[in-house]
Amino acid sequence: MAADVAPTDPLALRAAARSAPKSFGRLSQLVGASVSLVWSAARLLFLALVALQLLAAVALAAQVLAVRELLDAVLTADSQGDTGIVLTPIVMLAALTAVAAVTTALQGQLQRLLGECVTRTMWSKVLSVATGVGLRFFESPEFFNRLNRVQTSALVRPYQVTQGLLTMAGALAASLGLGLVLLRVAPVLLPLVVIGGIPMLITSRRESRLEFDFAVEQTPTVRLRSYLAMLQTGRPEAKEVRAFGLGRWLGNRFDGLYATYLHDLKRHVRRRSILSLVGQVGSAVVLGGTLIVLAGLIARGRIDVATAGAAVVAIRLLATQVQTLFRGVQTIFESGLFLDDLDEFLAYGRPAGEEDSGAEAPESFDALRAEGLTFRYPGSETPALRGVDIDLRAGEVVALVGENGSGKTTLAKLLAGLYEPEAGRILWDDRDAAAFRPSSLRSRISVVFQDFVRYALPATENIAVGRVDEPADPLRVRMAAAAAGADATLDSLPHGYDTVLSRMFADGTDLSGGQWQRVALARSFYRDAPLVILDEPSAALDPRAEHELFSTLREALHGRTALFISHRFSTVRGADRIYVLHEGEVVEQGSHDDLIAQDGRYAELYRLQSDAYVAKEMQRR
Ligand SMILES: Nc1ncnc2c1ncn2[C@@H]1O[C@H](COP(=O)(O)OP(=O)(O)OP(=O)(O)O)[C@@H](O)[C@H]1O
Numbered sequence: 001m002a003a004d005v006a007p008t009d010p011l012a013l014r015a016a017a018r019s020a021p022k023s024f025g026r027l028s029q030l031v032g033a034s035v036s037l038v039w040s041a042a043r044l045l046f047l048a049l050v051a052l053q054l055l056a057a058v059a060l061a062a063q064v065l066a067v068r069e070l071l072d073a074v075l076t077a078d079s080q081g082d083t084g085i086v087l088t089p090i091v092m093l094a095a096l097t098a099v100a101a102v103t104t105a106l107q108g109q110l111q112r113l114l115g116e117c118v119t120r121t122m123w124s125k126v127l128s129v130a131t132g133v134g135l136r137f138f139e140s141p142e143f144f145n146r147l148n149r150v151q152t153s154a155l156v157r158p159y160q161v162t163q164g165l166l167t168m169a170g171a172l173a174a175s176l177g178l179g180l181v182l183l184r185v186a187p188v189l190l191p192l193v194v195i196g197g198i199p200m201l202i203t204s205r206r207e208s209r210l211e212f213d214f215a216v217e218q219t220p221t222v223r224l225r226s227y228l229a230m231l232q233t234g235r236p237e238a239k240e241v242r243a244f245g246l247g248r249w250l251g252n253r254f255d256g257l258y259a260t261y262l263h264d265l266k267r268h269v270r271r272r273s274i275l276s277l278v279g280q281v282g283s284a285v286v287l288g289g290t291l292i293v294l295a296g297l298i299a300r301g302r303i304d305v306a307t308a309g310a311a312v313v314a315i316r317l318l319a320t321q322v323q324t325l326f327r328g329v330q331t332i333f334e335s336g337l338f339l340d341d342l343d344e345f346l347a348y349g350r351p352a353g354e355e356d357s358g359a360e361a362p363e364s365f366d367a368l369r370a371e372g373l374t375f376r377y378p379g380s381e382t383p384a385l386r387g388v389d390i391d392l393r394a395g396e397v398v399a400l401v402g403e404n405g406s407g408k409t410t411l412a413k414l415l416a417g418l419y420e421p422e423a424g425r426i427l428w429d430d431r432d433a434a435a436f437r438p439s440s441l442r443s444r445i446s447v448v449f450q451d452f453v454r455y456a457l458p459a460t461e462n463i464a465v466g467r468v469d470e471p472a473d474p475l476r477v478r479m480a481a482a483a484a485g486a487d488a489t490l491d492s493l494p495h496g497y498d499t500v501l502s503r504m505f506a507d508g509t510d511l512s513g514g515q516w517q518r519v520a521l522a523r524s525f526y527r528d529a530p531l532v533i534l535d536e537p538s539a540a541l542d543p544r545a546e547h548e549l550f551s552t553l554r555e556a557l558h559g560r561t562a563l564f565i566s567h568r569f570s571t572v573r574g575a576d577r578i579y580v581l582h583e584g585e586v587v588e589q590g591s592h593d594d595l596i597a598q599d600g601r602y603a604e605l606y607r608l609q610s611d612a613y614v615a616k617e618m619q620r621r
């Protein structure tokens, strides 16, 4: 999987950034990507903004003509003593200025709206890929890095892209309009003005390259910095940060990184400012030359004063527009990395979309069989599972035991259809589960993971997320909670089942570890799937609660089949069959009595635990 992922290692990225052409071809590719992003977000708004840019450009060019009319009228009125003729150009100029002001104001607001639309579209695309891709992607650092970068950029980049695009379009149109006007009023000056743009062109290209390199160079430290900030602000981390007194230590590291960043930033800003100064001075020199030529033309009577005045205005405006154009180009270049990242991130979703095809999984089964399951985590040398065979018959309660790292959770993930095996298959009554549509297979399985999610949502929803394709049914929620032994706890909350189970939100509360575990169990019962997989469902339960859970488990399951993982042999005893995993292999299987009689690994582990209890009993006596 990792092979088809482009390099995201900072060094590789920097090299890629250096060699990435800042050519016209690259610019047009980026403009294409930006337009398609903005277009897919809000085409009408985008078109309206482009139209406004054109209107502003026309108004700008017309202003130059109006200035000439006005100067002409003033001079004529002066010689003829008729002041009435200046009125029309004054009104025209005022109207054009008003149009320009109104369009600018409107553009600002509409751009803000468009930026939000682009952000929203981008987020929904990114999130749908993030939740749609297979779990194996989350084992890939490349995927995660890219996801992280897209998320970090998501706040500002969409605005930058839209702004860059519109700025470019507007400045291009305005430059063309002003160029045409200048061509009409004083054609000799046009080449000079165009030459005036060249210093800016050169330095702004160099500037954008600097910016790009800087961004790439800083990516790793910026990410480390935000990770350190997250450690200091995260709720789950808050306990440990205090208990170990990490606040100052983390703060110092954060500060140190920031200091280095600021130092680099100063150097970068200095370089950029010098470059930009050189460009501006160069342009100013050429502009000065243009004005000297203009003065010469007036002196020789080749051009009248009104036209010369209009030309000065046109040149000033044009110089500004050319600068704006380059700024737009630069913005687009600067967003290039983000656009590439976004594109490549979204590409992860394309094969995932096709993945969800296949036959509908059956509603139930008589026998579920795993045959020779072998699995290796991406990028890992040793297999986590090696030729595992297990059988589950309808209605059975089967236990999976084994030491830490023996592969229990991995087997649960494979059975739940979250990973595909490298070898072997899972049969649902002789039908290979690989042929089922993954989402349909998953809907037939209910899993409670060791590290289940504690949703910061009301208790009802925490249980009803077990089946989100139907509206939550309060009665069934209560039944599931009762089966999991969570009923009394939830009822006693300040707002009962409507209480938000997190203190992150107003009026919320938190539960103890064991109470949470019951809520997670209730969620799995609510799902109503023929196969229930429970990964250490009682690890956080007190002995009485655990005893109650297992003595009522069969009743709570309502004939569903359950596979549960546990380290507590007292709960495992009652299972119909027990599989013992060791280093990814099933080494023993059978009922508790069978396994004790075999006197193997299970018997040894069992004795270790029961001896510990007996020893405590003896001590007490
Ligand atoms: N996401 C992962 N990427 C790479 N290796 C992993 C990953 N998750 C688990 N492993 C490895 O796979 C092996 C089996 O892990 P698994 O989580 O299945 O063990 P387990 O039996 O559930 O252990 P425990 O009792 O601690 O929960 C271990 O060697 C572990 O290091």
Ligand SMILES: [Mg+2]
Pocket (backbone or CB within 6 Å): 408, 409, 410, 450, 535
């Ligand atoms: Mg585990």
